[in-house]
Amino acid sequence: MWQLADQTPESRLLIGSALYPSPSIMQDAIRASGAGVVTLSLRRQNPGAGGGNDFWALLRELDLHLLPNTAGCHSVREAVTTAQMARELFDTRWIKLEVIGDEYNLQPDPFGLLEATRELISQGFEVFPYCTDDLVLCEKLVDAGCRILMPWGAPIGTGKGLINPYALNTLRQRLPDITLIVDAGIGAPSHAAQALEMGYDGVLLNTAVAQASDPVTMARAFKHAVSAGRLAYEAGVMPARDMAQPSTPVLGTPFWKP
Amino acid sequence: MITVWLNNEQKQLQDPICLAEALAQWQPPGEGFAIAINEVFVSRSNYAVTPLRDGDHIELLVPMQGG
Numbered sequence: 001m002w003q004l005a006d007q008t009p010e011s012r013l014l015i016g017s018a019l020y021p022s023p024s025i026m027q028d029a030i031r032a033s034g035a036g037v038v039t040l041s042l043r044r045q046n047p048g049a050g051g052g053n054d055f056w057a058l059l060r061e062l063d064l065h066l067l068p069n070t071a072g073c074h075s076v077r078e079a080v081t082t083a084q085m086a087r088e089l090f091d092t093r094w095i096k097l098e099v100i101g102d103e104y105n106l107q108p109d110p111f112g113l114l115e116a117t118r119e120l121i122s123q124g125f126e127v128f129p130y131c132t133d134d135l136v137l138c139e140k141l142v143d144a145g146c147r148i149l150m151p152w153g154a155p156i157g158t159g160k161g162l163i164n165p166y167a168l169n170t171l172r173q174r175l176p177d178i179t180l181i182v183d184a185g186i187g188a189p190s191h192a193a194q195a196l197e198m199g200y201d202g203v204l205l206n207t208a209v210a211q212a213s214d215p216v217t218m219a220r221a222f223k224h225a226v227s228a229g230r231l232a233y234e235a236g237v238m239p240a241r242d243m244a245q246p247s248t249p250v251l252g253t254p255f256w257k258p
Numbered sequence: 259m260i261t262v263w264l265n266n267e268q269k270q271l272q273d274p275i276c277l278a279e280a281l282a283q284w285q286p287p288g289e290g291f292a293i294a295i296n297e298v299f300v301s302r303s304n305y306a307v308t309p310l311r312d313g314d315h316i317e318l319l320v321p322m323q324g325g
Contacts, residue, residue, distance in 0.1 A: 016325030026323070041324025044265040044317065047286040056290050056321035069324045077297055084299035085292035085319055156325070206325030 002201060004179060005094065005126045005148060007065055009036030012196065013226045014067065014181065015219070016206025023058050025215050030062055033209065033219035038064045039096055041071050042086055067128065069096040074109075076116045083120055095120060096128045096150070096183075096204075105155040110137045114144060121145040130183050133167035135174060142178055149175070150183035150204060153195065157207045159187025162194055172199045189218075189225030196229025197237055260312040271310060278305040280316075291320050 001008045015035040020026035030038055040059060059066075068086035073079040076099065083095040099116055101109025108131050117127050121144060129141050133151040141149055151171060154160035162168055162182065172180060182195040183204040192203045203226060212218035260273045264284065271280055277293065277300060293300045294317040300308050310316075 016323075018323035018325045020323075039324050041322045042292065042319035043322035045291075045320040045322075046265050046267055046318070047284040053287045053290040053320060055323060059321070071324055081294050081297050081299050082319075085294060085317075088299075088301060089290070089292040089319070089321065 004037070004202070007036070009065065010034070011036050011223065011226065012202040012230055013192070013222055014039065014183075014202055014204040015209065016204070017055075017059060018206055019210035020215055021210075023055065026210070027058055027062060029209055029215040029219040030064070032216045032223070034223040036064055037067050038062065039067045039069050039204065039206070040090075041069050042082060042089065065094075066090045066092050067094050067096050068092065069130075070098045072100070073098060074100050074112075076112050076119065079112070079116045080119050083116075083125060084123075087125070093124055094126045094128065096130060098130045106157075107155065108132055108152075110134065113137075114140055117141055117146060118144045128181075133164055133171060135167070135170055138171055138175060138178075142175060146178070148179040148181065150181045152184040153182045153191065153203075154185025154187075156184045158185055159208060160185055161187055161191035165194075165198070168195070168200070169198055189221045192222055193225040193229035193232070196226055197232045199233050202226075260310065262310055262312070262314045262316055264316045265318055266315075273312075275310050276306055277308040277310060277316075280310055281305060284318075286318055287320070291318050293318055 001010055011034040013033055013035045014037040015030055015033050016039045068090050070079040070082040073082055079099045099109045099112040101107050113129055117129055120127050127146055128148050128150050130150050131137055138149050153162045179201045181202040181204055182200050186192055186203055186205040187208050195203050209215050209219045259270050262269050295314050
């Protein structure tokens, strides 16, 4: 159990609901991941087209805590309005806040993100900002009232893992009381384990599971990786050093001559 | 008559008309949607007291997969 805003999920894995080969595989993979929190979105759909509510029914069967996002929003106004719509539709004040600033790498717009965060917190939202790993931005988000930050590991959907461990480590060291979740860029279970070993409180991922050849088995792999990473952090990972040091006792070394 | 845009699709409506009356014509699925008009959120409790005007852009959003 750990504290995530007002919830205490068992798993430190948060998982997305997009890009699965089929709705049933989505359900099975999310169950296999052990995640207690699932992300979802809102999209246009004209009456009569069907579809959206089928997905919604499937997701509700999983009985998980919902974290709606503002994916695709490029302005503060779009993001704030989408968050308000999500709050009513999903009956949650949680919002994964995305304000995209660049189309090529889907990098968050730090200025718009901060402005939207301030507005939504003033309206009573629990904001989970999807942000870069910039320390100053993260400090300002905390000043704005965020209890949780979600810096990227790498751009969304790239699977490159933690491309700037120095910056992520710095965030962990400088913001010890903030819940930190690596969101986006994780491609392999080892990346998730690395984030947890660094002391990150959780990871949020989607594509790495949904686009695996076998999403259900990959979900299970991530479940174990997240647990292993957290256990390693709690156990205390040994510090790296440059010089070799024998693990076998030197005392009584055969053929040794002074 | 007035012309409004529902998710970028042109719709003709009688005038005057409120959002609740327009939704009764369009029949969106159950309560699994949320509405914004001209990028401003409209809560469900205000549908019956929100008049639609010529040129309004209505966003009708439903739950969708997301990461």
